[in-house]
Amino acid sequence: MTNLYPWQTSQWSQFQQRRQNGQLPHALLLHGPEGIGKEGFARLAARALLCEQPNTEGLACGQCKSCRLIEAENHPDFIVIQPEEASKAIKIDQIRDLIQRMALSPHFSGNRIVLITPAEKMNLAASNGLLKTLEEPQDNTVIFLVTSQNSRLSATIRSRCQMLRFALPDSAVALRWLKDSLENHSQAEQLLMTANGAPLLACQMAGDETIRFRQQVLKDLMAISAGNKQAMAVANEWLKQAHDKTLQWVYHWVCDMIRIKCGDERFVINQDIAAQLQSFAQTIDLNRLYQFLDQLSHAIRLRQTSVNELLLLEGLLLNWTYLKTSKKQERA
Ligand SMILES: [Zn+2]
Numbered sequence: 001m002t003n004l005y006p007w008q009t010s011q012w013s014q015f016q017q018r019r020q021n022g023q024l025p026h027a028l029l030l031h032g033p034e035g036i037g038k039e040g041f042a043r044l045a046a047r048a049l050l051c052e053q054p055n056t057e058g059l060a061c062g063q064c065k066s067c068r069l070i071e072a073e074n075h076p077d078f079i080v081i082q083p084e085e086a087s088k089a090i091k092i093d094q095i096r097d098l099i100q101r102m103a104l105s106p107h108f109s110g111n112r113i114v115l116i117t118p119a120e121k122m123n124l125a126a127s128n129g130l131l132k133t134l135e136e137p138q139d140n141t142v143i144f145l146v147t148s149q150n151s152r153l154s155a156t157i158r159s160r161c162q163m164l165r166f167a168l169p170d171s172a173v174a175l176r177w178l179k180d181s182l183e184n185h186s187q188a189e190q191l192l193m194t195a196n197g198a199p200l201l202a203c204q205m206a207g208d209e210t211i212r213f214r215q216q217v218l219k220d221l222m223a224i225s226a227g228n229k230q231a232m233a234v235a236n237e238w239l240k241q242a243h244d245k246t247l248q249w250v251y252h253w254v255c256d257m258i259r260i261k262c263g264d265e266r267f268v269i270n271q272d273i274a275a276q277l278q279s280f281a282q283t284i285d286l287n288r289l290y291q292f293l294d295q296l297s298h299a300i301r302l303r304q305t306s307v308n309e310l311l312l313l314e315g316l317l318l319n320w321t322y323l324k325t326s327k328k329q330e331r332a
Pocket of ligand 1: 060
């Protein structure tokens, strides 16, 4: 990526302003939802800080020696720390190695940039190791930390960083970008909703099974509610799919049903399934929906721990079964 995403211009001007005023911090924490290009932004900022002749907007020139080295992923003053294997932790050895490299002067005369992504993957030892570096900052070194799970970073790490927040883009802006990026844009709208509004995530989902599975999740919920499927069986099927967005979808649907029940239909996000959500919402009590939303957000937090996922899903789906208990059943 060599250009800013259209929804990142305000963050870029904040970054540029801090840079021009000589107020760039030693550590900048980029946080916000997954799939909106925070890491891309950090890489653009790194290129810009290392570039010999940035343009008037402060973006890298793409031509100089530094830019060419970054392009070849071979710049000695750009250090990227990420999990060595996908879904694993960032370990203390990686941070020790970073500290050793930072003890030497930069290879070129300018800045040195460190990118830690996703920062919440640092295990406790790694996080403690980094803390010392953050407490004793070096001149001309900027550390970018990127996270979509800000609350999982320790409070002490966060307190040593300046924050740069990224929100979900406006849906019209996201949709325009998505349509331009996809070869077949007929599914763009549905993809964007499947990705809960995150355009890069939507792009990744294009061509895979995610859209179909999202429809299946909705069907399963309706079937459980109608007594045509067992919560346990559905929990097993969902677990086999191992899709990490499942609970987020349900969360957003419940939010939409609450909007519908409160008469705020125009704010419903999942427009493609609005009719289904509407007819379903009519059969459920508002308080129960709120309770279920609490259970969902609790479950989403627990999923990031080593909880037994099957039990977690079963518990949630059982609660879903009881959500629509009719007056007659309640009396029985
Ligand atoms: Zn350059």
